[in-house]
Amino acid sequence: MAETLKKIIDYLKKDNLTRAFALCETNKDKKIEHIIFNIKGVILFKQEKLELAKIEFLKSINLDVSFIDPYKNLFKLNLKSQNFKSAIENAKKVLELDIQKDPISYFNLALAYDLNKDYKKAIELYKTVEAQNFKEKKILFNNLAKCFLGDQNIDEAKNYYLKALELDQNDKLIVNNLLILFLRIGDKNNAEYFYKKAQEIDENYIEFKLNKSDYLLSEDKIEDAIKCLKAIINDSKNYIAYTKLSKIYSMIGDFKRSTEIIDKAIVEHPNQKDLKFTRGIQHLIEGEFEKGWEFYELRDSIIKYDFYKNLKTWRGENLKDSTILVTSEQGMGDIIQFSKFLINLSPLCKRIDFVLYDKLLPIFKKKFKNINICKKSEISKNKYDYKISLGSLNKFFFKEKNFNSSDLINFNELRKKHWETIIKNKKKNIGLIWSGNFFGPKEPSRSIELKKLNEILKLNLNFYSFQNEIWDRDKKFFKNSNLIDFSKENFVDIISIIQNLDLVISTDTFFLHLACICNKETWGLISANSDWRWYEYYKYNPYKSLKIYKQSNYKNWDDVVYLIKNDLKNKFSIS
Numbered sequence: 001m002a003e004t005l006k007k008i009i010d011y012l013k014k015d016n017l018t019r020a021f022a023l024c025e026t027n028k029d030k031k032i033e034h035i036i037f038n039i040k041g042v043i044l045f046k047q048e049k050l051e052l053a054k055i056e057f058l059k060s061i062n063l064d065v066s067f068i069d070p071y072k073n074l075f076k077l078n079l080k081s082q083n084f085k086s087a088i089e090n091a092k093k094v095l096e097l098d099i100q101k102d103p104i105s106y107f108n109l110a111l112a113y114d115l116n117k118d119y120k121k122a123i124e125l126y127k128t129v130e131a132q133n134f135k136e137k138k139i140l141f142n143n144l145a146k147c148f149l150g151d152q153n154i155d156e157a158k159n160y161y162l163k164a165l166e167l168d169q170n171d172k173l174i175v176n177n178l179l180i181l182f183l184r185i186g187d188k189n190n191a192e193y194f195y196k197k198a199q200e201i202d203e204n205y206i207e208f209k210l211n212k213s214d215y216l217l218s219e220d221k222i223e224d225a226i227k228c229l230k231a232i233i234n235d236s237k238n239y240i241a242y243t244k245l246s247k248i249y250s251m252i253g254d255f256k257r258s259t260e261i262i263d264k265a266i267v268e269h270p271n272q273k274d275l276k277f278t279r280g281i282q283h284l285i286e287g288e289f290e291k292g293w294e295f296y297e298l299r300d301s302i303i304k305y306d307f308y309k310n311l312k313t314w315r316g317e318n319l320k321d322s323t324i325l326v327t328s329e330q331g332m333g334d335i336i337q338f339s340k341f342l343i344n345l346s347p348l349c350k351r352i353d354f355v356l357y358d359k360l361l362p363i364f365k366k367k368f369k370n371i372n373i374c375k376k377s378e379i380s381k382n383k384y385d386y387k388i389s390l391g392s393l394n395k396f397f398f399k400e401k402n403f404n405s406s407d408l409i410n411f412n413e414l415r416k417k418h419w420e421t422i423i424k425n426k427k428k429n430i431g432l433i434w435s436g437n438f439f440g441p442k443e444p445s446r447s448i449e450l451k452k453l454n455e456i457l458k459l460n461l462n463f464y465s466f467q468n469e470i471w472d473r474d475k476k477f478f479k480n481s482n483l484i485d486f487s488k489e490n491f492v493d494i495i496s497i498i499q500n501l502d503l504v505i506s507t508d509t510f511f512l513h514l515a516c517i518c519n520k521e522t523w524g525l526i527s528a529n530s531d532w533r534w535y536e537y538y539k540y541n542p543y544k545s546l547k548i549y550k551q552s553n554y555k556n557w558d559d560v561v562y563l564i565k566n567d568l569k570n571k572f573s574i575s
Contacts, residue, residue, distance in 0.1 A: 005032065008039055017043050034063035038070045045073065050081055068097040075108060084116035103134040114143060119151040138167040142174055152439045154185055172198065176207045183214050186444065186473055191215065206238065213244055220555070222252060239269040243278060251445065251529040251554055255285065273298050287536030293395035301329040302389050307376070314386035316396065319349035322385040326354045329389045331440065335360060336513040337533070337541075340405030341393035342371050353379055354390070362492045363514075365410050373408075399540050405517050415496040423500045428572045429462045431497075431504035432483065433511045434525075435471055446508050446527040448557050450474040450481070456505075456565050457481055460574050464501065466494050466511050503571075505564065508534070516543035523567075525560055526550045 004027060011020035021043045027036045041056030054077055057070040071093045078087035091109035098105045110125035126144045134140055145160035158181060164174045179194040195215045198208045209232050216225035226248060232241040242265030249258035262279045269275055280295020306327070314324055326342065328335050335356070342354055352371045356364065364373045423429055435447035451474075457463060468487040470478050486497055491514075498504060498515050504522045506512035508531060515522040522543070526534050528551040533541070549560045569575065 004029070005035065008036075012039070012043070015046075017046055034060045034067050035069075037063065038067070038073065041070065041073055045077060050077055053077060066097060068094060071097065075112070079112075079115070082115075084112055087112040088116060103129050103132040106132070107134065107136075107140065111143065114147055117150060119147040122147045123151065138164050138171065138174070141167070142177065145177065149181065152437075154181070154438075157181060170201055172201045172205050173207065175201060176205070176211055179208075179211050179215070183211070183218055185438075186218075186471075188218070191218065206232070206236070210238070210240055210244065213241075213248075217248065222248065237268045239265055239272050239275060242268070243275065246278065250282075253528060253554070255282070258282065259286075274300070281532050284532040284537060285535045289395075289398070289537075296394070297392060299330075299391070302392070306389075308384075308387050311384055311387040314388045317386070319345075319386070322349050323351040323353070323383070324349050325379065325382075325384040325387040326352055326393070327387065327389050328354075328356050328360075330391050331437075331510070332357070332360060333508070333510040333513040335390060336363075336510065336517055338390050338393065339364070339408055339517075341390070341397045343404055343407065344397040344400055345393060346370055353382060353384070355379060360491070362490065363410060363495065364408050368408050371408070398537065406519055409495070409517060410492065411499070411518075412492050412496060415493055416499050419493065419496045419500050423497070424462050427460060427462045428502045429464065429500070430568075431501050431506070431511070431515065432456075432463045432465060433467050433504070433506035433509050435467065435469070435474065436507060436509040437469060438471060442508070442527065442529060442531060444471075445529050445555065446531075447471070448507060448525065448561075451477045452557055452561060456561065456568065457483070459565070459568055461568065461572065464497065466497075467509070512546075516546050519545050522546045523564065524548045525557070525564070528552065528554045 004023065008020050008023050011017070011023065021040060024036050024040045024043070027033065037056045037060035041053045041060065044050075044053035044056060054074065057074045057077070060067060060070040071090050075087055075090040075094060078084065078090060088109065091105070091112045095101070095105045095109055106125055106129045110122045110129060113119075113122035113125060123144065126140060126147065129140055130137075130144070141160045141164035145157045145164065148154075148160060149157035158178075161174060161178050161181060165171070165178065168174065175194055175198045179191060179198050182190040182194060195212070198205075198211065202208060209228065213225045213228045213232075216222075216228060226245065229241045229245040229248070232238050233245065242261055246258045246261040246265070249255070249261060259279075259282050262275060262282060265272070265275050266279060276295050277298040277300075280292050280298065283289070283292030283295065286292075306329075308325065308327070311325065324345070326345070330338075339354075342352060345352060346369055350370065353374050354364075354371060355374050355376055358375055361373065361375055366373055432453070434450050434453060436443065438444075440446075454477075463483050465478075465483045465485050466487055466489070486494065489497065494511075495514065495518060498518050498520050501520065504511070504515035504520055505525065506515065506522065507525045508527070512522060512524055522545055524546050526548055530550070534548070534550075549563055551557055551560055553559075
């Protein structure tokens with residue numbers, strides 16, 4: 001037995017896979033059969049025969065469920081095939097069987113959660129590894145930083161990237177990650193420093209070349225950024241370069257070129273789902289809805305928040321006497337805007353259970369007709385005939401006129417009267433929202449630097465802020481401004497405050513949609529490179545109470561601010 005295994009392992013070490021596999025096939029010893037199956041799996045894995053390798057690993061486990069090696073190998077196979085949920089399960093099994101509780105077992109489980117974009121769980125496990133004697137601290141700190149960034153914790157991301165950098169000042173991956181971070185938060189000084197450092201270390205590194213285009217864009221060197229990305233595409237057909245180039249053309253209003261770039265990218269990379277999703281968004285912008293909705297279904301959020309894998313997705317079947325589960329999977333503004341389609345769906349079926357993020361539950365009525373508003377924990381024992389994500393209802397109902405979405409909203413008359421006594425009435429009262437979530441789509445271009453609204457804030461009006469995220473660039477100005485801060489109030493109270501205001505002015509944020517669904521007069525500050533919902537789609541789905549002020553030139557809000565200021569003076573007869 002020992003001699004046979006020794007020969008097989010010797011062949012493996014010499015990369016003589018054919019001889020090793022042939023020797024495995026001659027084994028007749030039942031005592032080592034589970035080991036032989038695992039080795040055959042390793043050989044097939046090395047030969048890139050992933051499905052056959054998986055079969056052998058599972059055979060090994062079937063013979064001995066406590067044999068740790070095939071679980072380790074299945075974990076590697078799962079990573080290679082990007083099946084991160086299975087990687088999590090196999091990494092958990094390795095950790096369970098690992099008597100020594102080696103830090104690498106925790107690290108691998110953290111990595112699986114990390115790649116599956118479950119950043120909170122990954123951080124928890126990486127922190128466990130950090131507390132142990134894990135040798136690869138540079139990799140650990142870099143991964144922790146990436147997860148904190150994914151979890152929208154910029155301070156901790158910066159902290160761990162800098163800790164990783166202390167271990168190797170010239171690691172090009174870490175330096176480029178810091179460049180990305182500082183570009184993202186608009187820290188020009190640090191972005192310039194790490195740009196120069198990354199360039200000095202390796203200007204031919206593909207990550208640096210891609211980051212260079214972002215750096216040039218941040219410096220308003222748009223033509224240089226375009227040239228940079230075209231050079232990358234000519235050299236390597238890199239699909240990220242196609243995506244970035246398409247976004248730049250879209251940003252500057254050249255939708256024709258933006259579309260051409262993505263079409264070329266899809267030819268080169270036909271299996272890249274996110275390219276097709278981007279093309280779908282372009283179809284929606286152009287009003288080509290049939291094709292647009294098809295590709296819109298490729299959005300990552302559907303997969304990420306699909307906790308009901310075994311439930312059939314509704315695709316337009318007759319729903320008479322059927323119950324349907326509608327899930328949330330997009331931003332809070334999307335949920336507010338698209339919730340009206342529940343009212344269109346309502347007469348077609350017996351019952352709708354709509355699962356909301358917990359923070360949005362107080363905004364909606366618990367029940368309206370046959371629509372039940374639920375949190376995830378409330379539906380675990382319920383049975384449904386179909387499921388569908390809220391955003392996917394668009395393709396069935398987007399052309400149907402529906403202005404009754406406020407029927408779903410929980411208006412609290414007692415809280416409305418409470419705030420009526422607090423809101424100052426000697427002046428007109430305006431809600432003002434100038435930026436959204438820092439990590440939101442189309443940021444930072446859809447937000448306005450607060451100081452650019454200074455001329456508006458000087459008007460003889462009361463201005464109220466609801467947003468609880470103040471970007472670094474705005475903190476000092478915000479602190480010294482006359483804005484009244486209501487960001488600590490809960491959503492039920494914010495709705496009541498909005499009802500007591502004379503007007504809401506907002507960029508494309510959750511609060512814009514909330515004000516509109518409350519039928520409050522709202523002025524929307526919409527960027528030139530706006531979300532797809534503000535193009536042809538909006539002709540079918542307008543808000544009755546919304547007036548749009550759209551930016552005419554990328555990055556320049558001056559014309560919008562000028563119009564808003566004059567319209568405020570005229571509306572409220574102030575000088």
